[in-house]
Amino acid sequence: MIIVFTGNGKGKTTAAIGQAIRALGQGRRVLMIQFIKGNWETGEDKFFKKFKVQSSRFKVVKAGRGFVKIFGDKLPFSEHKKAAENALKLTRTAIKLKKWDLIILDEINVAIDLKLIKAAEVLKILKNLPEEKTVILTGRNSPQSFIKIADLVTEMKEIKHPFKKGKLAQKGIEF
Amino acid sequence: MIIVFTGNGKGKTTAAIGQAIRALGQGRRVLMIQFIKGNWETGEDKFFKKFKVQSSRFKVVKAGRGFVKIFGDKLPFSEHKKAAENALKLTRTAIKLKKWDLIILDEINVAIDLKLIKAAEVLKILKNLPEEKTVILTGRNSPQSFIKIADLVTEMKEIKHPFKKGKLAQKGIEF
Numbered sequence: 014m015i016i017v018f019t020g021n022g023k024g025k026t027t028a029a030i031g032q033a034i035r036a037l038g039q040g041r042r043v044l045m046i047q048f049i050k051g052n053w054e055t056g057e058d059k060f061f062k063k064f065k066v067q068s069s070r071f072k073v074v075k076a077g078r079g080f081v082k083i084f085g086d087k088l089p090f091s092e093h094k095k096a097a098e099n100a101l102k103l104t105r106t107a108i109k110l111k112k113w114d115l116i117i118l119d120e121i122n123v124a125i126d127l128k129l130i131k132a133a134e135v136l137k138i139l140k141n142l143p144e145e146k147t148v149i150l151t152g153r154n155s156p157q158s159f160i161k162i163a164d165l166v167t168e169m170k171e172i173k174h175p176f177k178k179g180k181l182a183q184k185g186i187e188f
Numbered sequence: 189m190i191i192v193f194t195g196n197g198k199g200k201t202t203a204a205i206g207q208a209i210r211a212l213g214q215g216r217r218v219l220m221i222q223f224i225k226g227n228w229e230t231g232e233d234k235f236f237k238k239f240k241v242q243s244s245r246f247k248v249v250k251a252g253r254g255f256v257k258i259f260g261d262k263l264p265f266s267e268h269k270k271a272a273e274n275a276l277k278l279t280r281t282a283i284k285l286k287k288w289d290l291i292i293l294d295e296i297n298v299a300i301d302l303k304l305i306k307a308a309e310v311l312k313i314l315k316n317l318p319e320e321k322t323v324i325l326t327g328r329n330s331p332q333s334f335i336k337i338a339d340l341v342t343e344m345k346e347i348k349h350p351f352k353k354g355k356l357a358q359k360g361i362e363f
Contacts, residue, residue: 014350014358014361016198016361017347018199020342020345022342022343023191023203023340023342024193024199024200024203024206024342024344025199025203026206027202027203027204027205027206027207027209027210028198028199028200028202028203028206028344029202029206030202030205030206030209030210031199031201031202031203031204031205031206031209031232032202032361034202034205034206034209034231034232034235035202035205035230035231035232035235035360035361035363036231036360036361037231037235037238038230038231038232038233038234038235038236038238038360039231039234039359039360040360041360055210055213056209056210056211056212056213056214057206057209057210057213058213059213059214060209060210060212060213061213063212063213064239064240064241065239066239114360115360147360147361160347160348163348164348164350164353164355165198165348165349165350166346166347166348167195167197167198167199167344167345167346167347168197168344168345168347169199169203169342169343169344169345170195170342170343170344170345171341171342172192172335172341172342172343173335173338173339173340173341174340174341175189175339175340178339180339183189184214185210185211185213185214185215185216185289185290185322186189186191186207186210186211186322188210
């Protein structure tokens with residue numbers, strides 16, 4: 014099963030985290046590969062650490078190098094590209110392994126939108142997805158080709174957002 | 189801050205769970221009041237139990253009596269109503285208490301849509317929401333009055349759903 018959470022609204026990554034929690038509760042093994050987020054501790058990371066959730070049954074891989082070309086990013090584009098390509102390599106392996114039941118490719122749509130990796134490469138990997146496994150792809154601006162092959166697609170559509178009123182990202186809400 | 193997750197697509201409750209995880213990680217205290225879900229163990233419940241997440245800092249209250257008028261529900265409507273009214277009473281208290289930083293009113297929009305409780309009563313409670321607290325209201329068909337007073341609104345819009353193709357709800361995905 015292929016699930017896509019896209020759109021410009023809040024709730025894509027948090028919905029994927031909620032799915033991970035639900036799947037873990039039902040005894041599934043979950044791998045989350047983060048294509049953009051770098052080595053920066055979010056609320057969910059602190060939670061996973063505090064409650065010792067990461068184990069042989071649950072792993073979060075921060076494969077990205079952080080924001081790309083925004084918020085003071087000074088890393089060469091080639092470095093971001095290399096990181097996303099590595100994340101993709103990891104995805105290819107993870108899909109083949111028996112080990113993982115749910116694989117979350119967090120912000121992979123953004124990585125494609127930023128031209129760090131190509132949608133066609135991801136499609137090639139997803140073609141080999143065993144029936145019993147689930148993959149969740151998140152991030153705004155999902156390629157149409159993902160929507161076409163997905164079983165379930167939700168567009169998280171922004172109706173209202175406090176950033177628009179000039180409010181800053183809030184701890185415990187945005188990260 | 190008032191957040192609304194509405195729309196007909198998948199991801200509203202899971203996004204709220206993701207927010208709870210994030211907030212807990214950042215040291216916030218979270219109360220989740222479920223207006224519809226009854227005494228039925230979901231994946232997230234099993235997860236919270238397994239990792240001993242429920243504590244004085246996190247509580248899930250299953251205040252509902254289950255599906256209303258669908259999926260073989262035989263409970264008198266008055267019983268569903270009583271349950272939702274009790275959930276509302278609990279909400280009123282929780283908002284006043286210093287104890288909770290994030291209060292999730294799961295499927296409260298559905299409870300209103302089903303006429304178990306009135307939007308006006310909820311609005312009256314939300315009027316007294318202290319600045320530092322966050323409330324998340326979930327469920328399809330959110331009343332416009334909630335959207336009007338909310339700071340952040342995401343419409344989870346269904347683009348594709350396997351139920352439409354006749355697939356059944358899947359363990360670890362839908363519950």
